[in-house]
Amino acid sequence: MSKLIRHMxxxxxxxxxxxxxxxxxxxxxxxQILRTRKVCRPRPGHPLSGIYLEIYQTVQQQLNHQLDNDIDSRYLEMTSDQEWTSWRDSVFKKVLDEGCLQQLALEAQQHQLNTPERFYALTELLNAIKLSG
Known part of the structure; x- marks a missing residue:
């Protein structure tokens, strides 16, 4: 990942x-940075929608804004995969506030038990809780 990102x-x-x-x-x-994210990953065959899309787009906008401000720094050329991952996760952590977590929980409750939709929603919620600290 780092060679591709460094080139970009x-x-x-x-x-x-x-x-x-x-x-x-x-x-x-x-x-590219968001490709390996743990939260707001689409289910196979389904595009992101609802709260998942909102969170993803907010993180995407914040990363884009920060990169636009810092892109000319020589430091970015030497940034490791671990540093990119940490930076991406810190932006997710800022976005995943109590309100977002509550919305994710409500989304999970809307689905019937033992369905792929419920499993997906609960997995997203658990990953978001872990990432939010």
Whole structure:
């Protein structure tokens, strides 16, 4: 992962100022960073929706904003996989406040027992609780 991310960071740093190519490259970098997330992963064959999509988009926006501000730092070229993961998880931790956790719990309660939907919702809730600290 780090070689690909390092390559993406260097590519973005080569763009001058704010332009459409830079913004697209930043969005792709954020997607790459989010690829190994533990929370808000879609179920196979189902797109993210509801509270899961809201949380994902909020984290995505915050990561994009922070990267846009810090992308020219030489430090980012040397960032390890573990540091990227820690940084991503810290953004999730900020987003996963008490209100989000309650919404995830309510989502789990809406599904019937012993269904794939309920299992997915409970797994997402447990992973969110672990990540929120």
């Amino acid at each position: 960071v260097i590519k973005i740093q080569q763009y001058n100022g704010s332009n459409q190519q830079r913004n697209q490259a930043l969005a792709e970098l954020v997607e």
